[in-house]
Amino acid sequence: MKTRExxxxxxxxxxxxxxxxxxxxxxxxxxxxxxxxxxxxxxAAQWTLTVTLFSGAIAAPVLGRLGSGPYRRVTILAxxxxxxxxxxLTVLPLGFAALLAGRALQGFGVAVGALLxxxxxxxxxxxxxxxxxxxxxxxxxxxxxxxxxxISLLDQLAGLHAAYGLGFELSAVALAVAxxxxxTEAPGELPRIDVTGAxxxxxxxxxxxxxxxxxxxxATPWLAGGILAGAAAVLAVWAFAELRTAAPLVNLxxxxxxxxxxxxxxxxxxxxxxxxxxxxxxxxxxTPAGAGYGFALPGVAAGAALIPFSLLGFVAGKAVPxxxxxxxxxxxxxxxxxxAAGAALxxxxxxxxxxAVLAATALLGFGVGGxxxxxxxxxxxxxxxxxxxxxxxxNQVARSIGMSVGSALAGxxxxxxxxxxxxxxxxxGYVTAALWALVPLAASALVIATNPRVRSADVRExxxxxxxx
Numbered sequence: 001m002k003t004r005e006x007x008x009x010x011x012x013x014x015x016x017x018x019x020x021x022x023x024x025x026x027x028x029x030x031x032x033x034x035x036x037x038x039x040x041x042x043x044a045a046q047w048t049l050t051v052t053l054f055s056g057a058i059a060a061p062v063l064g065r066l067g068s069g070p071y072r073r074v075t076i077l078a079x080x081x082x083x084x085x086x087x088x089l090t091v092l093p094l095g096f097a098a099l100l101a102g103r104a105l106q107g108f109g110v111a112v113g114a115l116l117x118x119x120x121x122x123x124x125x126x127x128x129x130x131x132x133x134x135x136x137x138x139x140x141x142x143x144x145x146x147x148x149x150x151i152s153l154l155d156q157l158a159g160l161h162a163a164y165g166l167g168f169e170l171s172a173v174a175l176a177v178a179x180x181x182x183x184t185e186a187p188g189e190l191p192r193i194d195v196t197g198a199x200x201x202x203x204x205x206x207x208x209x210x211x212x213x214x215x216x217x218x219a220t221p222w223l224a225g226g227i228l229a230g231a232a233a234v235l236a237v238w239a240f241a242e243l244r245t246a247a248p249l250v251n252l253x254x255x256x257x258x259x260x261x262x263x264x265x266x267x268x269x270x271x272x273x274x275x276x277x278x279x280x281x282x283x284x285x286x287t288p289a290g291a292g293y294g295f296a297l298p299g300v301a302a303g304a305a306l307i308p309f310s311l312l313g314f315v316a317g318k319a320v321p322x323x324x325x326x327x328x329x330x331x332x333x334x335x336x337x338x339x340a341a342g343a344a345l346x347x348x349x350x351x352x353x354x355x356a357v358l359a360a361t362a363l364l365g366f367g368v369g370g371x372x373x374x375x376x377x378x379x380x381x382x383x384x385x386x387x388x389x390x391x392x393x394x395n396q397v398a399r400s401i402g403m404s405v406g407s408a409l410a411g412x413x414x415x416x417x418x419x420x421x422x423x424x425x426x427x428x429g430y431v432t433a434a435l436w437a438l439v440p441l442a443a444s445a446l447v448i449a450t451n452p453r454v455r456s457a458d459v460r461e462x463x464x465x466x467x468x469x
Contacts, residue, residue, distance in 0.1 A: 006124050010132040012181035013116045017136045019174040020109035021143025023083065023167040024052055027103060029152045029299060030163055037160045038096045048103050054209055055107030057400040058202045060114060061250055062193065064393030067115040070188035076115050077182070080175040083109040087168030091161050106167060113139070114392035117376060121388050123183050130377070131321055137372040138317035141365060145310020149303030156300060197249040200238035205397065207231030212404045250394055254387060263379040264398045266447040267371070270337065271402020272409065273440035274368050277344055279410035280433055281361050282306065284351065293427040295354050308358055309365035316369030329377040330448050336370025337445040339363055344434045351430065378448065409436070
């Protein structure tokens with residue numbers, strides 16, 4: 001009977017995470033329809049995707065602290081309710097500002113993934129917990145393959161707001177599933193939230209992400225430099241305050257421990273390389289026919305081209321637990337990075353063939369799925385139960401920032417390869433950009449592969465240390 005309940009909870013958690021991943025990806029295929037349908041610039045329409053990433057990164061540590069104990073179920077349900085409200089704002093014809101507000105609320109669905117992992121770790125037996133956390137980690141990869149073609153098709157058949165309606169419907173389903181299946185937590189005190197720390201972290205992270213995700217801001221160097229310096233100063237003040245408060249938003253002493261610090265650094269760097277490649281591949285297949293390269297795939301076909309990405313990501317999620325059992329999580333991570341690097345090389349050598357580009361996309365999917373599936377094992381090694389959600393939330397922030405860097409790098413590298421007076425870069429610009437992705441991928445693999453194994457007791461000891469006077 002217990003086994004059946006465990007299986008039901010595992011399926012419910014995975015389904016909820018998958019719905020959140022699709023909701024988060026809704027904005028990507030709809031940037032151009034938003035610009036044309038709501039009469040805004042492409043740069044403004046890009047914020048329908050960017051604001052989701054921002055809000056998810058900012059909300060993650062707060063939700064992680066709120067959901068670290070007896071109020072985990074309430075936090076998840078309330079968050080999914082906000083995601084549903086955001087979905088409603090995207091469906092109603094209330095204008096561009098309301099659409100942006102809705103997309104910001106939908107970003108909370110990305111942040112809730114860490115809480116779902118903490119539920120799995122707390123309420124499932126070890127073997128089932130590990131496999132469920134792996135599935136939750138690759139949900140974003142699988143969700144893209146379903147979300148992109150479905151959303152593009154809905155936009156083509158029924159219009160922009162119908163396409164956004166898919167996100168609203170999925171959020172309603174996710175809320176209903178979570179309401180019926182999430183276990184009730186043991187009673188306890190309401191977690192103390194470091195409001196000052198949350199505001200400082202939000203402000204610093206927002207400044208950093210604005211500079212990263214908006215390359216055009218560097219056209220005014222003093223403004224970009226000022227924002228970057230200001231964000232760094234705010235984050236420095238935040239770190240100073242967190243180390244001295246009795247109830248920190250983020251346990252920096254725990255996160256500063258070697259294995260956890262390396263895992264977060266690795267996913268930050270890997271996210272840049274992986275998302276750089278993802279951006280290049282999706283843009284390349286849609287290049288118009290007059291460019292002399294690319295395949296001019298329309299929206300629905302371009303979305304379908306990502307199905308191999310998701311399928312191989314799913315396969316990676318299934319394979320990672322067996323690989324970890326045989327070659328450890330460190331070398332599983334390094335192998336996944338090597339496969340992603342192979343995707344970059346295949347694209348660079350065979351980009352004239354649609355089959356080769358689809359094969360490279362599939363390899364990238366396996367690499368992304370493997371990296372994200374192995375990451376929880378790396379970052380949670382020896383972490384106390386009560387810190388699970390908080391540690392995974394910060395790891396989500398690192399992943400989000402890394403992906404923002406990758407997105408910005410893709411735009412910057414292709415812009416430098418675009419001749420004056422032309423709208424499209426030369427073919428060689430794509431090849432060069434793909435090869436540049438090898439640098440962060442190699443760095444990420446080295447960070448993890450050279451990480452010495454540390455006893456869990458040492459990590460726990462660090463976790464409970466308090467600041468010294």
